Amino acid sequence: MNSNGKLSSMEILIVGAGPAGMAAALAAAPSGANITVLDDNIAPGGQIWRDGPNASLSAQALRLREALAHCTNVQVMCGTRAISIVGSHALLLEDANRGWIQHFDTLILCTGARELLLPFPGWTLPGVTGAGGLQALIKAGLPVEGERIVIAGSGPLLLAAAATARKAGARVLRVAEQASLGSVAAFAAQLARWPSKVLQAIALANFSYRTGTQLVAVHGGQHVESVQLRQSGQISSFACDRVASGFGLVPNTQFGQLLGCALTTAKNGTQAIKVDSLQASSVPGVFAAGECTGFGGAERALAQGQIAGLAATNQTKAAQAVGPERAHWDAFATQLNRRFALDPALRQMPQADTLVCRCEDVTHASLTQCNGWTDAKLQSRCGMGACQGRVCGAAAQFLYGWLPPTPRPPLSPARISTLLADMTDAPQHQTRTTSHQGNCVTPDEHAQPFGTSVA
Amino acid sequence: MTATTHVEFALDGQALRVPAGTTLAAALALRDHGCARISVTGQARAPLCGMGICQECRLLVDGKQCLACQTLCQEGMAVDTGVREVGQQ
Numbered sequence: 001m002n003s004n005g006k007l008s009s010m011e012i013l014i015v016g017a018g019p020a021g022m023a024a025a026l027a028a029a030p031s032g033a034n035i036t037v038l039d040d041n042i043a044p045g046g047q048i049w050r051d052g053p054n055a056s057l058s059a060q061a062l063r064l065r066e067a068l069a070h071c072t073n074v075q076v077m078c079g080t081r082a083i084s085i086v087g088s089h090a091l092l093l094e095d096a097n098r099g100w101i102q103h104f105d106t107l108i109l110c111t112g113a114r115e116l117l118l119p120f121p122g123w124t125l126p127g128v129t130g131a132g133g134l135q136a137l138i139k140a141g142l143p144v145e146g147e148r149i150v151i152a153g154s155g156p157l158l159l160a161a162a163a164t165a166r167k168a169g170a171r172v173l174r175v176a177e178q179a180s181l182g183s184v185a186a187f188a189a190q191l192a193r194w195p196s197k198v199l200q201a202i203a204l205a206n207f208s209y210r211t212g213t214q215l216v217a218v219h220g221g222q223h224v225e226s227v228q229l230r231q232s233g234q235i236s237s238f239a240c241d242r243v244a245s246g247f248g249l250v251p252n253t254q255f256g257q258l259l260g261c262a263l264t265t266a267k268n269g270t271q272a273i274k275v276d277s278l279q280a281s282s283v284p285g286v287f288a289a290g291e292c293t294g295f296g297g298a299e300r301a302l303a304q305g306q307i308a309g310l311a312a313t314n315q316t317k318a319a320q321a322v323g324p325e326r327a328h329w330d331a332f333a334t335q336l337n338r339r340f341a342l343d344p345a346l347r348q349m350p351q352a353d354t355l356v357c358r359c360e361d362v363t364h365a366s367l368t369q370c371n372g373w374t375d376a377k378l379q380s381r382c383g384m385g386a387c388q389g390r391v392c393g394a395a396a397q398f399l400y401g402w403l404p405p406t407p408r409p410p411l412s413p414a415r416i417s418t419l420l421a422d423m424t425d426a427p428q429h430q431t432r433t434t435s436h437q438g439n440c441v442t443p444d445e446h447a448q449p450f451g452t453s454v455a
Numbered sequence: 456m457t458a459t460t461h462v463e464f465a466l467d468g469q470a471l472r473v474p475a476g477t478t479l480a481a482a483l484a485l486r487d488h489g490c491a492r493i494s495v496t497g498q499a500r501a502p503l504c505g506m507g508i509c510q511e512c513r514l515l516v517d518g519k520q521c522l523a524c525q526t527l528c529q530e531g532m533a534v535d536t537g538v539r540e541v542g543q544q
């Protein structure tokens with residue numbers, strides 16, 4: 001593993017063990033650097049290669065997992081959440097049992113993306129999930145056999161979720177894509193440039209797929225009972241057990257922002273971490289790869305991860321050689337984002353009493369009276385609950401045009417004992433280098449409980 | 456099937472048996488309403504994002520706050536959702 005011996009004391013921390021993080025670790029491993037990959041989920045693989053009792057992992061995913069397990073200088077820590085940054089070269093981490101500070105020389109952010117969940121009447125009813133959310137829950141063991149499911153929103157993820165649901169024995173009554181038939185047909189016509197995607201598309205083909213179809217409302221007493229969809233002005237109703245809805249993906253940029261990384265506007269209008277041709281962010285020693293640099297799929301994430309891992313270990317030439325592969329998948333991402341662009345009419349989905357912020361139960365009506373994020377926080381506590389605006393922040397950007405507020409630590413709810421670890425910076429925890437110890441922020445900066453800050 | 460292929464635990468005092476490797480968020484659906492928590496205005500909520508983002512599935516496992524979607528069901532765990540009755544507004 002350590003071929004040149006030069007980097008053996010270098011600490012590389014990779015946040016996120018999806019395709020980008022796994023590829024980055026594998027590309028960096030031959031340098032001999034000490035590599036830690038952390039992920040808040042139970043197993044590596046990210047969302048696309050999520051493992052579980054009802055998951056069947058692809059050969060590629062299994063191969064990468066096995067290769068990682070064989071790297072003695074790579075430690076994969078699942079069930080571990082990054083809570084905050086500590087100075088410029090350490091993160092505050094938490095798992096089920098403890099909190100600690102993890103130092104690094106080089107950081108590679110592979111924090112992925114989350115689903116864009118847009119509010120519509122009834123979306124808080126039990127039985128409504130994200131589209132990727134439904135897929136994740138089924139893989140994790142959610143029994144859906146015999147259930148009637150309607151999937152709505154936008155993007156190829158809808159078809160992937162439908163395929164997972166059907167395989168698990170559900171009846172997928174409708175897959176409602178908001179993009180027009182023309183857009184989807186134009187996307188399909190371009191697919192020949194990415195042959196592996198044609199095969200995927202054929203595998204996912206679905207007779208219940210409808211374009212130009214939007215969600216109107218979900219109804220039910222204590223659980224989903226029916227959903228209304230609108231196609232060409234006609235409203236149709238479906239009695240169903242579950243509704244899964246997602247409108248594309250939003251890059252997870254929070255850690256990059258805390259570290260001071262510059263953002264860019266991704267092709268679908270969301271914010272993403274800005275990177276150069278070697279996946280370096282604007283902050284020295286911090287790289288970013290995969291969906292956190294813009295929504296583009298697993299193949300693009302693998303190429304970016306590989307580049308980041310190589311560049312982080314000074315293998316610049318090898319990193320540059322992956323450039324054409326990345327460009328190939330960047331072009332796919334461009335098509336994806338262009339053809340599944342969201343119809344502005346979706347802004348009419350929420351009604352006055354529809355909740356937009358599910359943590360603080362803030363309605364659409366109360367937010368339409370606000371003139372921006374600060375006002376919304378002061379008036380309503382919107383975005384100040386447990387999810388820290390991850391759901392409503394992206395929704396409000398689409399609905400009201402408000403740029404998501406700058407994230408503040410802690411980025412996730414954390415135990416008090418974890419926050420105290422930040423103040424005591426116990427050097428025995430997970431620290432192989434000593435150069436950055438004592439690089440601890442003052443206690444006051446982290447003492448505030450989450451959800452009380454106003455941007 | 457051997458005993459190790461399933462785990463048994465208590466959800467709000469009710470015994471549940473699920474295949475090993477099932478997350479708590481997936482297991483919640485075995486109960487009629489499938490809910491994890493009560494919102495600030497009293498609405499019962501169930502898992503939404505399934506991947507550790509939305510925090511809708513937070514509940515107590517052996518007295519500790521957890522996200523059900525990032526917690527595996529384990530033999531003997533005691534889960535408390537605080538959801539006694541669904542439909543309260």
